[in-house]
Amino acid sequence: METVDIKPHQCLLDIAMQTKGGIDTLFAFAGANELSITDNLVPGKYLLVPDVEVTDRRVFQYLRDNKIFPANAFTAEDDAAIKGGIGYMGIQIDFRVS
Amino acid sequence: MSRIYEIDFPKLVRLLMPPRLRKMRHVAWLLALCNPVNYLYQQFRRNRDANLYRLKITPQVVYLERLLNDRYDISQRRIKISDGMIYEPVFLYQEIEQKPVYLWQEAENKPLYLYTEEEVGSNPVSFYVFTPRNLYFDENEMGALINNYKLAGKTYKIQRA
Numbered sequence: 001m002e003t004v005d006i007k008p009h010q011c012l013l014d015i016a017m018q019t020k021g022g023i024d025t026l027f028a029f030a031g032a033n034e035l036s037i038t039d040n041l042v043p044g045k046y047l048l049v050p051d052v053e054v055t056d057r058r059v060f061q062y063l064r065d066n067k068i069f070p071a072n073a074f075t076a077e078d079d080a081a082i083k084g085g086i087g088y089m090g091i092q093i094d095f096r097v098s
Numbered sequence: 099m100s101r102i103y104e105i106d107f108p109k110l111v112r113l114l115m116p117p118r119l120r121k122m123r124h125v126a127w128l129l130a131l132c133n134p135v136n137y138l139y140q141q142f143r144r145n146r147d148a149n150l151y152r153l154k155i156t157p158q159v160v161y162l163e164r165l166l167n168d169r170y171d172i173s174q175r176r177i178k179i180s181d182g183m184i185y186e187p188v189f190l191y192q193e194i195e196q197k198p199v200y201l202w203q204e205a206e207n208k209p210l211y212l213y214t215e216e217e218v219g220s221n222p223v224s225f226y227v228f229t230p231r232n233l234y235f236d237e238n239e240m241g242a243l244i245n246n247y248k249l250a251g252k253t254y255k256i257q258r259a
Contacts, residue, residue, distance in 0.1 A: 011113055027102060036104035038113065072117050074109060096140055 001032070002049040006041045011073035015041070018070055019049050021060030028052045041073070103146060107136040157249045159225075165247060166227065170240065176230040178259075185211070187218040224252040228259040 004019050012035060016026045028050040030037045041047070054060045063070070111128050112120055155165045159179050167175040188210065191197040202208040227244065229235070237256055244254060 013113055030102050031100060034101060036101045036106070038104075038106040038109045039101075072113065074112055096143060 001051070003046040004049050005046050006043050007069050007071055008043040009071035009073045010041055010043070010069070012037055012039065012041065012047075014070040014072055015047055017059070018063055019060075020052065021054050021056035021058070021063070024055045025050065025052050103143065105139065107132055107139060155247055157247055157252075162244070162247060165243070166240070169243065170235045171230070171233055174230075176233070178228045180226050180228065182223040182225055182253075182255075185213050185218050188212055223255045225254050227254055227256045229256060231258050 004015060006015065010018075012029055013023050013026060016023045016029050026037050029035075029047065032048045032050040035041075062068070108129055111132055112125055115125065115128070155161045163177060163179050166177045166179075171177050188199065189197075190199055199210070201210055227240075240256060244256075248254065
């Protein structure tokens with residue numbers, strides 16, 4: 001199976017965008033790599049690319065021709081800006097009670 | 099196991115936003131809109147976990163013990179299951195039959211065990227569920243739970259040890 005390297009600050013949505021042109025293939029990626037779709041990815045590692053059609057050929061071609069690697073992952077600065085945490089979380093909203 | 103059902107909705111909302119729009123107030127608004135979805139998702143997850151637990155329980159002794167201990171004695175786990183044993187019955191005769199059965203004193207150390215019908219009868223039970231004496235539970239409810247998981251045709255008896 002084809003693989004793709006993870007660049008810094010990339011999340012699974014970016015990888016799907018970069019290799020298939022759209023995030024419709026997000027769950028195929030998550031399934032192929034046994035990841036959750038919101039998992040943090042480790043830069044420098046690689047992911048398996050599932051055998052599915054490129055969903056948006058124009059976007060895919062544009063990103064590839066211009067060597068654009070989308071990298072929109074959540075960063076520590078984002079975290080700080082959004083101010084989640086104790087006092088902001090709610091039981092059953094941010095975490096599960098089972 | 100596949101982790102495809104594990105979705106962190108608050109995080110997904112942020113990831114789907116362009117980074118320059120990820121402002122506190124904007125994200126909070128979107129999270130508020132997503133709250134019903136998240137709520138349903140949590141219900142789904144709980145239901146899924148419960149179903150996976152149900153499927154994991156089989157009539158094997160270890161799993162039945164686990165089920166009962168999880169349900170009734172979660173911390174001390176004292177409920178045990180053991181096979182039904184077949185004992186030699188002890189018959190007590192009438193005086194006229196001249197076959198005396200002697201009951202000895204404790205010091206003489208010759209115990210005589212008297213068994214119940216289930217233990218020696220023509221239909222001995224397949225297994226016993228031994229529960230500690232000081233555990234409070236609804237026997238009918240426990241019976242229904244065991245009936246749910248035991249093999250067809252197996253008989254059992256709940257006994258306080």
